[in-house]
Amino acid sequence: MATRLGDVLRALPAKLRLEGEAKLAIEIAHHRLAVTGVLFLLAFSVVALRLVDVTVLKEGHEPRLAHLPRAAGLDIERADIVDRNGELLATSLSTASLYANPKMVSDPADAAAKLVRAIPGLEAKEIAARLGSDRSFVWIKRNLTPRQQYAVNRLGIPGLFFQPEERRVYPHGSLVAHIVGYTGIDNHGLAGIEQSMEERLRSSNEPLQLSIDIRFQHIVREELARAVEEFQAIGGAGIVLDVATGEVLALVSLPDFDPNSPGTAEGDARFNRVSLGTYEMGSIFKIFTAAVALDSGTVTLRDGYDATQPIKISRFTISDFHPQRRFLTVPEIFMHSSNIGAAKMAVDVGTQRQREFLGRVGLLRPASIELPEVGAPLVPSPWREINTMTIAFGHGISVSPMQVATATAAVIDGGVMRPSTILKRADGAPVPSQRVVSARTSEQMRRLMRLVVERGTGKPASVPGYLVGGKTGTAEKIVNGRYAKNARISSFVGAFPMNAPRFVILTMLDEPKGSKATFGFATGGWVAAPAVGRLVARLAPIAGIGLVDENAPELREQMFINAAVR
Amino acid sequence: MTLTRRDSSIVGRWWWTVDRWTLAALGCIAGFGAILAMAATPAVATRIGLDPFYFVRRQIGLLPLALALMLTVSLLSPRNTRLLALAVFLGSLILVGLTFSNGTEIKGARRWINLGVFSLQPSEFLKPSFAVVAAWLFAQQRKKEGFPGDIIAICLFLTVFALLVLQPDIGMAFVVTAVWFAQYFLAGLRMLWVLMLGGVGIAGLGVSYFVFPHVASRINRFLDPASGDTYQINTALDAFLNGGLFGRGPGEGTLKSVLPDAHSDFVFAVAGEEFGLLACLGLVVLFTFVVLRGFARLLQESNLFFLLAVAGLLIQYGLQALINMSSTLHLIPTKGMTLPFVSYGGSSLLALSFGMGMALALSRTRYGAGEEP
Numbered sequence: 001m002a003t004r005l006g007d008v009l010r011a012l013p014a015k016l017r018l019e020g021e022a023k024l025a026i027e028i029a030h031h032r033l034a035v036t037g038v039l040f041l042l043a044f045s046v047v048a049l050r051l052v053d054v055t056v057l058k059e060g061h062e063p064r065l066a067h068l069p070r071a072a073g074l075d076i077e078r079a080d081i082v083d084r085n086g087e088l089l090a091t092s093l094s095t096a097s098l099y100a101n102p103k104m105v106s107d108p109a110d111a112a113a114k115l116v117r118a119i120p121g122l123e124a125k126e127i128a129a130r131l132g133s134d135r136s137f138v139w140i141k142r143n144l145t146p147r148q149q150y151a152v153n154r155l156g157i158p159g160l161f162f163q164p165e166e167r168r169v170y171p172h173g174s175l176v177a178h179i180v181g182y183t184g185i186d187n188h189g190l191a192g193i194e195q196s197m198e199e200r201l202r203s204s205n206e207p208l209q210l211s212i213d214i215r216f217q218h219i220v221r222e223e224l225a226r227a228v229e230e231f232q233a234i235g236g237a238g239i240v241l242d243v244a245t246g247e248v249l250a251l252v253s254l255p256d257f258d259p260n261s262p263g264t265a266e267g268d269a270r271f272n273r274v275s276l277g278t279y280e281m282g283s284i285f286k287i288f289t290a291a292v293a294l295d296s297g298t299v300t301l302r303d304g305y306d307a308t309q310p311i312k313i314s315r316f317t318i319s320d321f322h323p324q325r326r327f328l329t330v331p332e333i334f335m336h337s338s339n340i341g342a343a344k345m346a347v348d349v350g351t352q353r354q355r356e357f358l359g360r361v362g363l364l365r366p367a368s369i370e371l372p373e374v375g376a377p378l379v380p381s382p383w384r385e386i387n388t389m390t391i392a393f394g395h396g397i398s399v400s401p402m403q404v405a406t407a408t409a410a411v412i413d414g415g416v417m418r419p420s421t422i423l424k425r426a427d428g429a430p431v432p433s434q435r436v437v438s439a440r441t442s443e444q445m446r447r448l449m450r451l452v453v454e455r456g457t458g459k460p461a462s463v464p465g466y467l468v469g470g471k472t473g474t475a476e477k478i479v480n481g482r483y484a485k486n487a488r489i490s491s492f493v494g495a496f497p498m499n500a501p502r503f504v505i506l507t508m509l510d511e512p513k514g515s516k517a518t519f520g521f522a523t524g525g526w527v528a529a530p531a532v533g534r535l536v537a538r539l540a541p542i543a544g545i546g547l548v549d550e551n552a553p554e555l556r557e558q559m560f561i562n563a564a565v566r
Numbered sequence: 567m568t569l570t571r572r573d574s575s576i577v578g579r580w581w582w583t584v585d586r587w588t589l590a591a592l593g594c595i596a597g598f599g600a601i602l603a604m605a606a607t608p609a610v611a612t613r614i615g616l617d618p619f620y621f622v623r624r625q626i627g628l629l630p631l632a633l634a635l636m637l638t639v640s641l642l643s644p645r646n647t648r649l650l651a652l653a654v655f656l657g658s659l660i661l662v663g664l665t666f667s668n669g670t671e672i673k674g675a676r677r678w679i680n681l682g683v684f685s686l687q688p689s690e691f692l693k694p695s696f697a698v699v700a701a702w703l704f705a706q707q708r709k710k711e712g713f714p715g716d717i718i719a720i721c722l723f724l725t726v727f728a729l730l731v732l733q734p735d736i737g738m739a740f741v742v743t744a745v746w747f748a749q750y751f752l753a754g755l756r757m758l759w760v761l762m763l764g765g766v767g768i769a770g771l772g773v774s775y776f777v778f779p780h781v782a783s784r785i786n787r788f789l790d791p792a793s794g795d796t797y798q799i800n801t802a803l804d805a806f807l808n809g810g811l812f813g814r815g816p817g818e819g820t821l822k823s824v825l826p827d828a829h830s831d832f833v834f835a836v837a838g839e840e841f842g843l844l845a846c847l848g849l850v851v852l853f854t855f856v857v858l859r860g861f862a863r864l865l866q867e868s869n870l871f872f873l874l875a876v877a878g879l880l881i882q883y884g885l886q887a888l889i890n891m892s893s894t895l896h897l898i899p900t901k902g903m904t905l906p907f908v909s910y911g912g913s914s915l916l917a918l919s920f921g922m923g924m925a926l927a928l929s930r931t932r933y934g935a936g937e938e939p
Contacts, residue, residue: 022870025708028754029873030865036748036881037861043888044854048847050895054806055843 077166079200080207081180081193083214084247084424090170090180090194090259092187096149096162098140100131104159108132111157115140118151131159142185143167168194170259172214175221178272178373179212179251179422182259191262191270193422195372209424211247216240219538220250224507227531228254231512231522237273238531239405240539241504243495245431246406246418248369249503251275273510276373278398279489282524283337283457284408284473285394287493289346290334290448291411292357295441298348301448301561304329307340313386318343318393321474321523322457331561334448335456337472339393346392347385354388360436361407361417363399368406368419375400394473401491405506408493412449412469412501415442447561450498453529454559461494461529463536465547467555469501470494470532472524477511487511492528496536499558502545507531580641583930585863591856592636592907592922598837598849599908600629601816606836607829607910609822621829625910632907632919639923640930644872647927651698651875654691654920661688662729687913689730689738694921696726697745697878698928704753705871719750736774736781737901741885743767749878753870788899799896801825802835806846806895813842829910831902834894849908850891857884863929872928879925883918 081090098119105111108131116124119141130138143165144152152160168183170176181192189195197208224238240250253273257265271277293299307328310319320338333341346354358364366374378398380387390396402420410417415437425431437445449469452458457472473491476483491508495501512527514520521527548555571582607621642650665688700719707715723746730739747767751760774781787796805821808814819839822828828836838846860880867873883906890905892898904914 022709025754025870026868026873029752029870032752032754033861033864033873033877036752036877037858040857040861040881040884040888041854044850044857044884046897047888047891047895048850050892050897051806051838051843051846051850054803054895055809055838055846056811 078168078183078187078202079205081197081201082207082209083212083217084209084249085213086207086209087214088171089176089210089212089214090168092166093169095143095145095165095167097142097165098144098149098152099161099163100138100140101136101159101161102131102133102138103136105131105157106159111155111160114155114157115152118155119144119148173260174256174258175214175217176212177256177259178253178274179210179217179371180259181372182262191373192259192371196370211242211245211249211422211424212251213249215542216250216539217252219542220535221252221254221256223531223534223538224252224254226534227507227509227512227527231509231515231518231527233509233512233527235268235271235273235510237277237401237506237508237510238535239274239401239504239506240535241405241409241420241506243409243413243501243504245425246409246420247425248402248420248422251402251422253277272371272373273401273508275367275369275371275400275402276375278375278377278400279508279510280395280398280475280478281401281404281491282394282473282475282489283339283342284404284471284491284493284524285391285397286334286337286342287408287411287445287449287471288358288361288363289342289349289354289392290330291437291441291445292354293345293349294330294444295357295415295437296349296353299330299345301330301444305333305341305344307333307338309340311340311343311389313389316386316390318389331448331451334471335451337393337457342392343389346388349388351383351385351388354391355383357436358391358397360434361410362419363397363403363407367400367402369402369422371422374402377403394475401506401508404491404493405504408471408495408506409501409504410436411445412442412495412498412504414439446498446501447559449495450559451561453494453498457523457525458492458494458529460525461492461533461536463496463533463540465550466536466540466545467497467499467548467550467559468494468533468536469496469498470505470529472529474523474525486513488522490522490524490527492524492532494529494532494536496540497545497548499555502543503539505532505535505539507535576641580930583932584640584926585859585929585931588856588859588926588929591852591859593633595849595852595856596629596633596907598845598852599833599905600626602833602837602840602908603829603910605817605819605840606822606833609819610827610829613823621910624912625915628912628915632915635916636919636923636926639920640926642924642927644928647924648698648702648871651695651924655695655699658688658691658695659726659729661686662692662733664688665733687917689733689735690913690917691920692726692730693738693742693745693882694879694917694924696722696742697749697882697921698875698924700746700749701874701878702871704749704874705869708753708870716750716753719746734778736778737889737903740771740901741882741889741903743770744885745878745882748881749874752874752877784899784901788896798826798832799900802832802894803896805835806838806843809839809842811843813838813840813845816840827902830904831890831900831909832894833909834891834905837908853884853887853906856880860925860929867929876925876929879921879928882921883925886918 078092080088082088108128111131112124112128115127116122122141127140149162166187168187170180179192181194182190183194184190189198200208220238220240224236228236236254238250238252239248242249251274255269257269304327307320308325310317318339320340322336324336328338328341364377364379366376380396387396406420415435416433417436418431418433446469449471450467452471453462453468458470461468461470470492475489476485477487477489479487489508489510490512493506495504507528509527512522514522518526603625604622608618611620612618703715703719706713726742727739730742747763775785801821801824805825808821819836821839822836825832825835837849857880860876864873864877886903887906889901889903893900904911906918
């Protein structure tokens with residue numbers, strides 16, 4: 001119709017036509033506007049209906065609100081540390097720290113007086129000075145208790161604020177101090193696992209599981225502390241190592257400290273004698289001398305050396321502590337801990353082979369455990385024959401007790417070296433291992449170490465029924481460049497049961513004094529070996545190791561050694 | 567206010583000729599917006615670390631300014647309105663061009679020009695001014711023989727469209743296109759062309775689905791809620807459900823503290839939770855009233871320019887409200903668009919006031935033949 005009207009219009013004069021077209025356009029516009037209006041009305045109606053739909057017609061349905069994920073679970077900044085059985089060694093607690101914006105505090109003196117009453121231990125003057133300063137942020141007190149926080153809140157002082165924080169807590173206190181270490185006020189690890197595993201603890205909320213068994217740890221600490229006290233030592237170290245996996249089950253360094261407040265540690269309490277301290281370990285090294293000598297075939301258990309005369313080399317004299325003044329077989333040298341015999345044995349092995357072997361069992365490099373406190377051994381350079389001779393009985397080389405325990409485990413467990421670790425190995429995971437001596441040598445070493453406890457210097461470590469073996473060590477400490485007669489490192493490294501060793505146990509006392517009970521002696525056999533004996537007696541039942549009859553024929557045969565060749 | 571009908575001052579004439587009902591409806595909407603700003607923005611401000619009343623102060627500070635702008639513009643004569651629209655159109659066209667070199671990038675799009683005190687989104691002003699300019703061009707074509715109004719309008723539209731797509735601001739481009747197309751339709755575009763261009767528009771939406779990943783993502787999430795994060799829309803729907811018939815009461819809403827954009831694009835959900843269904847329906851009625859009353863008055867209008875311009879402005883206003891409410895109610899894919907006079911947003915508020923000011927100015931009752939623009 002519109003087009004027909006258009007045809008008619010086109011026939012009209014121009015002026016008229018234009019007006020007519022404009023009229024027509026308006027008419028079309030009015031029609032179409034009405035259509036648009038209806039569309040709008042429809043659209044708005046749909047919105048209104050939808051509103052009714054989502055608001056009231058959904059009644060009867062549970063709101064989705066209930067299904068929304070709850071506020072993300074407790075998200076701690078630092079993962080827990082647990083022992084091999086899941087016992088909590090370190091955890092984080094949420095706390096509040098109090099800070100102030102001095103620019104918002106109207107009466108600093110009054111506020112300080114109130115705060116001091118609410119939080120004991122604050123210095124009113126000091127707090128008033130801080131609150132009166134010209135800054136906009138000052139700490140008042142970190143890590144308040146909930147009670148203190150409540151008290152501060154009640155004061156209602158403007159300008160005081162709480163900063164949610166985390167505080168590291170060590171439920172076992174000093175028991176695991178040297179293992180877990182501690183963190184600083186900003187929750188960064190400053191020692192121990194806290195420091196070495198910083199990344200891991202921060203990146204995952206999964207608890208970090210250590211190889212430590214808190215039951216073993218407790219027993220070792222108790223017995224070591226008893227020995228330290230009995231012999232008035234300045235310190236001590238204790239290790240229990242799982243021979244099969246290289247896992248450290250207990251690691252104790254005394255004196256220790258409370259990681260909850262490391263600042264209160266006295267003297268060298270924070271010094272880790274197990275892995276950071278390196279010491280001349282004395283006769284314990286005869287284990288390695290005998291092992292390399294037997295393994296390289298320079299001697300057999302039936303051979304021996306003349307130990308009637310001390311060895312004089314340049315300006316040194318090597319003599320025996322328990323002089324026998326006769327020809328000694330290799331088992332006798334080991335049993336009586338003859339320095340002369342060991343030195344001669346080492347000379348036959350040779351400097352090159354000795355050094356290579358000590359390197360293989362990890363005595364020339366820092367221990368592998370995952371602590372930041374790991375000491376580097378002190379080894380002679382150059383390594384002359386005189387060094388070979390003194391190292392044969394553990395002098396002229398300083399290593400950490402941790403290294404000795406690891407190397408001992410390698411020598412007695414079939415001759416396979418496994419790096420020690422303080423982190424729990426996954427069940428069934430392959431343990432890296434490397435052969436260091438032959439299985440035959442290892443078997444002979446087990447007989448030798450059993451002999452020491454059965455009949456030699458290590459008798460005090462004996463526990464009937466557990467087949468304990470080991471080696472004593474006593475070294476004079478160097479004080480002011482000279483060996484001091486009365487400052488010793490007395491130690492004992494043992495293992496049990498000796499026919500199939502499960503655990504290596506090492507105890508070491510730093511500067512023990514002889515007592516009446518030891519007739520004034522403070523050697524490894526007298527002070528450190530009894531502690532190992534007591535440990536075996538207490539640990540074996542927990543580990544499920546039963547008593548055996550040591551005189552049973554098959555065991556006698558397994559442990560038999562012909563010591564005397566006369 | 568006491569003004570006699572014989573008062574011939576500018577204000578006096580304005581009072582008796584302006585559409586007071588529309589004015590009242592707009593005032594109600596803005597008042598509701600101010601109340602909602604107090605309810606919805608503190609939660610958002612706190613969440614992003616600002617002073618809780620940061621947005622409230624800004625919005626309530628801006629509101630009188632916006633109303634003043636609207637009233638001032640509505641005082642203008644049709645001729646001056648047209649010239650102002652032309653000036654604003656050219657000015658904002660240049661500023662939109664400048665955003666490509668000097669713009670501030672927010673959330674992946676360069677739409678803002680920083681003016682020191684606040685940043686301005688010039689494309690917001692492009693919308694209403696272009697509606698008036700296009701209306702004039704369409705009207706001229708049909709009034710003056712030989713005047714190529716349609717062609718110029720098409721060219722201007724393509725320029726504006728290209729600029730908006732390049733920003734990229736697909737939502738704005740869509741509204742501008744819809745308004746311009748509606749005006750062309752009202753101006754008497756042949757039905758064949760209407761259908762064809764409508765087809766092109768739908769094809770264009772299809773193209774934008776494949777060209778712009780964020781458009782595709784939103785449409786996917788609308789069609790298949792399981793395909794992506796629908797947290798925002800779920801929270802918005804929960805807010806309505808939570809509000810029920812009468813709402814939880816002012817300030818009693820809880821979902822606003824977790825609802826992203828609760829102060830701008832999703833303010834309608836906050837209204838639903840705190841003031842309930844009845845208040846929301848009231849708001850819908852107010853928007854409908856503004857659009858339809860405007861249309862009804864235009865049915866008496868005999869000047870094509872006035873008709874096209876006012877219709878364009880009203881369509882823009884209504885469409886924006888529709889899109890906002892529909893996407894909050896999950897009727898269409900989420901599209902970032904403010905609820906006129908209610909959402910927080912400076913540029914949008916000022917531009918809408920400017921637009922409605924022009925609509926009021928051009929729809930004033932003219933006795934007699936009226937002023938020929």
